[in-house]
Amino acid sequence: DAKPDRIKATISRVDSDFIEANTKTSRNWPTVGLDYAETRFSKLNQINTDNVRDLGLVWSYNLESSRGIEATPLVVDGIMYQSAPWNVVHAIDARTGTKIWSFDPGVDRSKTYRGCCDAVSRGLALYKGKVFVAAYDGRLIALDATTGAKLWETDTLIDHEHSYTITGAPRVFNGKVVIGQSGAEYGVRGYVTAYDSETGHQLWRWFTVPGDPSKPFEDASMEAAAKTWDPSGKYWINGGGGAPWDSITFDPDLNMVYVGTGNGGPWNRKLRSPSGGDNLYLGSIVALNADTGRYIWHYQETPGDNWDYTSTQPMILADIKIDGAPRKVILHAPKNGFFFVIDRTNGKFISAKNFVDVNWATGYDANGRPIELPAARDADQYESIPGPDGAHNWQPMSFNPLTGLVYLPAQHIPVNLSPEKSFVQNAAAPGKLGGLLGGNIGFVFNPPKSAPFGRLLAWDPVHQKEVWRVEHVSPWNGGTLTTAGNLVFQGTADGRFVAYDAANGTKLWEMPTGTGAVAAAATYMVDDRQYISIAVGWGGSYGLTHRATEYQNPGTIYTYALGGTAKLPAFVKYQTDGLLQGVKYDPKDIREGGEIYVAAACVACHGVPGVGRGGNIINLGYVGAEEITSLRHILFHGPFRDQGMPDFSGKLTEGDVVKLQAFIQGTVDAIRPKS
Template identity: 65%
Template sequence: VFDPELNTMYVGVGNGSPWSAKARSPKGGDNLYLGSIVALDPDTGKYKWHYQQTPADNWDYTSTQPMILADIKLAGKTRKVILHAPKNGFFFVVDRTNGQFISAKNFVDVTWAKGYDKKGRPIGVAAARDGRDPDAVPGPFGAHNWHPMSYNPNTGLVYLPAQHIPLAMVDDPKWKFNEPRPMGYGSGTGWNTAITIPAEPPKSQPMGRLLAWDPVKQKEAWRVEHVSPWNGGTLTTAGNLVFQGTADGRFVAYDAASGKKLWESPVGTGVVAAPSTYMVDGKQYVSIAVGWGGVYGLSGRASDKQMPGTVYTFALGGTAKLPEFVEYRMGKLIQGVKYDPAKVPEGTALYVANCYACHGMPGVQKGGALPNLAYLDPGYIENLSTFIFNGPATSRGMPDFTGKLTDDQVDAIKAFIQGVADSIRPQAAQ
C-alpha cells in the first residue's frame, strides 16, 4: 500500500520455506523480514524500516494480508497508523511514520502466543512450536487470509473476515528439500513444508465470522457468525453500511454501527472477493465478483450451488432477474472399485503427499472447486492412471505425476480412496 503524504510504500512479506522453522533454520534466529511489514522509498527502493509480526514463523503465517492506512486518535493524540490483521490471529496498530509498535490484540482464539510484549515481540507458547501441541490455532489457512477488510472513519471500526480451519501439523524429522515423502503434506506436488499430518485429527473447530473491530480499544464491537470459513472481503460505505459475500452463496448488507442485517441476495455460489461501489450519472452501484476457490476452496465448500465466475451489480430500484443457479452434481459414495485392503496404509501416506491438499479427504468433505474423489464415478478411480499420468486435466492445472508415482503406488491410492469410502458408508447412509 502507498502513502503519498509520506512517500512511502509498505510491503507485507510472506512466510518461509519450509514451513517448519526448525528445518528451515536449525540454528534458530528470527529469519529477518519474514512475516513483516517493510517500509520502502518507492522512488529508490531504499529501506526505511520494518516491523516483524511473526519472528521465525513456524505455521505459514504470512503478513501479506491487505493493510489499511488511517489517522486515529490514541491517548488524545492523532497518529498516522497501519491497521493490519495477518494470518497469525493478532490485530496490529503500527505507527506508519517510523514502524513503532503501538498495540496488538488477538481477534480470534490463539494458541501459538500469549500476546505481545511492550517491544512488539510475541510471547510464544513452547508447546505450539516444539510439536507437543500440533493443533496450532489459527491453522495455516490463517485467522484472516486474502479477503480484504475495510475501515469506516465514521464508526471508527474495521470490518474483518475472521476464520479458523483446523489442520494439525508436526515436524517431519526425515524431510529433505524437494523430496516426496509419504505423509509429507503436499510433498509430491513440490510443496516443501517439512511437516506431516498426524493420525489424530485436530481438536479445534472450524469457524467463520464477520467481526467489527475497534482498533483504538483493541476489542470486538460486534460479530456475525457464518456457517463456514472462507467468507468474502468487506466493503463499508459513507452511508454506514457493510457489504460482504459469504461462503454459502449470499451477498449481505449490515448496519455498520450495530451489525444488524438489512438486506441480502442469493448469488449462487460462495464468494471470496470484496465488493466495490461507484457512481455513474449520479446513481450508486455495488458490484461483486462471485466465484468459489482459493486454497481452502479447492477442496471444501459451504454451498450446494455451482456457478461460473459471475459479476453481479446492484442498485436501488434494480429490476434485473438473477441467473439460474445450478446444483452441484454429486453422486453416491464410490463403490465397487476392487482393491487390496493391505495397501490402504501405503495409500494413505501417498494420498497425503500427493492428493490431499487439493482434493481433500475422500467422502468426508464434499469437494470444492475441485471434485472429492470419493464422489466420482467408479470408472475414474478404476482408471486413475489415465488421469494422473499426463491426463486430460493437466492443461487445466492438474499436476502430471509421470515419473513421480508408479503403477503400484497408484493402486495403493485407489485402495485408500475406496477403503475410506467403505469405512464411512454406514454413517453416510444414516
C-alpha cells in the same frame, strides 16, 4: 457508452493524481483497494441504511470459470476490469454488463500445482491507458485498456527451477508497477520488483530474506537479516520463504511502499534455522523507499515464524487519533490472530490485541514482541490456533472513518501439527511435484480437535476491541466494503451477498449468489447512479476442498443498484455421484496408496476421499467408479489438464496408479456408514 474512443479517453486519465483525486468523491474504483490507503471505504451514500432494502440486481456476467474469484473489479467511468482464474481478464461495460473484450494470457493450466492455493488472481491495476496483469506463471503483462491487446510482457521470476507463481495484484504509482510472488510452501526466496509502467523494464528489486551468506549481500538490509538466521540450516538453498504474495501498499504521503511478507519455508523453524532466531524479514511489514526500493524500516509481527503466519494480509493506511494525538498508522490483521496498529512513519509498534482466541502467544510486550507460549514450538502434537489458513487471510478488511471501525473477516480453521520426523532440509528437489505437503513444510497434519468457525468482526482499532460481530455458518467468507451510507457489504461462504448496518451489524439486505463468495465488492457511480459489484466464485486454499453451499454456479459478477429488477441466473445444484463403490483393489495396497496420495499432492485439491463433500474441486470419494477405474487415463496426458489437473506422466508409475485406486476405494469403504 463503451465506444473505444471514450474508453481510451477515460482510462488514459488514470494515474497517481487521478487515484488520489478520486478519494474526494469515490466516484470510481480505480485501484484494487479503492484508494492508495486501501481503505475500501467509499464516500458514496446514495445507497444507505434507509433504502438498501430496495437494492436489486441490474445485471450479471458469467466469467465461465469454476475456480476461486478473489479480485475486486476496477471501475472507471463505467468501464470495468475483472480478473478471473488463470488471469483471464474481462473488460465490461458496467452500465449493461456486456463484454467489451477479454484476454487470456495462456497460462499452462496443467502447471497449476506449482502454487499452493488455487488458480486465483487478487486483481489488476490500471495506469495511463494500460491494464496490468500479473500472471500465475510469473509474467507481468501490460494490456491496452481499450482493446485488450498486449503491449509488453516481462518475466518477473529469478529462476524457473524453484516453484514461483503469482496470485497477488500488481500495484502501480508514479509510473512504477510493483509485484511480488508466491511459493514459500515449495521453497522459494521472496522478493518484490518495480517495473517501468511504460516499458516493463526493471527499476528496483528488494529481497525479503537473505541469500547465500558466502556471496555478497544485495544491500545492508540483507546483511542485517542474515544475522537472524542460523546458516547451519542452509536456508538459502530452498530459499527460506517470505514470499510477498498479496499486500504491497503505496503511501503517497511518505513516499514509501509497505510490503507484507510471507511465512518461513519450511514452516518448521527447527529445520530452517536450527538454533532459532527471528529470521528477518519473515512475517513482517517492511517499508521501502518508493523511488528506489531501498529498505527504510521493518516491524516483525511473527518473529521466527513456525506456523505459516504470513503478514501478507492487506494493510490499511489510516490517520487516526490515539490517546488524543493524531498518528499515521498501518492497520493490519495478519494470519497470527492479532490486530496491529503500527506507526507508519517509523515502523514503531503502537498496539496489538488478539481478535480471536489464539494459543501461540498471550499478547505483545511494550516493545512489540510477542509473549510466546512454549508449547507452540515444542509440543510433539500441537493444535495450531490460528491454523495455517489464518485467523484472517487475504480477504480484505475495510475501514470506515465515520464509525471508526474496521470490518474484518475473521475465522478459525484448526490444524493439528506434528514435526515431520523424516523431513530432510533441502532434500526435496525445488518445485518437485508433491512439494506442497511433503516438500517444504516440515510438519504432518493430524485431525484437529476443535471445530472451524467464521465471523464478521467490527473492530475498534483505537481501543483494540470488538464492537459487534456476525457469526457465519462456515469460515472463509468474503472481504468487506464499507460506505458513507453507513453500510458494510460482505459475501459469504454459504453463497449470499449481505448488507449490514455499519454501526451495529444489523442485517439489512441480502441476495443469493449461487456459489460461495470470497472476494470483496466495489462501488462506483455511473452517470448519477450508485452501483455495487461483486465477483463471486468459491475457491482459494480452503475452498479447494471444503464447501458451504448446495450450488456450484460459475464465477459471476453481480451488479446491483436501487430499483434493479434483473433476474438471477439459474442456480446449478452441486451434485455428486454418492459414495464411490465398486472399484476392485487389494487392501494391502491401501497404506502405500495413501502415501502416494499425499506425496503427489492429490490431497491438496481433492481432500481425503469420502471426507467432506469437496470444494471447487471434486472429492474423489464422490465420483462414479469409472472415473477411478480409468484413473490411469486421467493421470497421464489426461483430459482435465486444462482445468488445472497436472500431467503425472513420468512422475507416477502404473503400479502407483493401482495403489492410488486402492487408497481411494479403501478409504471410502472404511468410512462408509454401515447400514
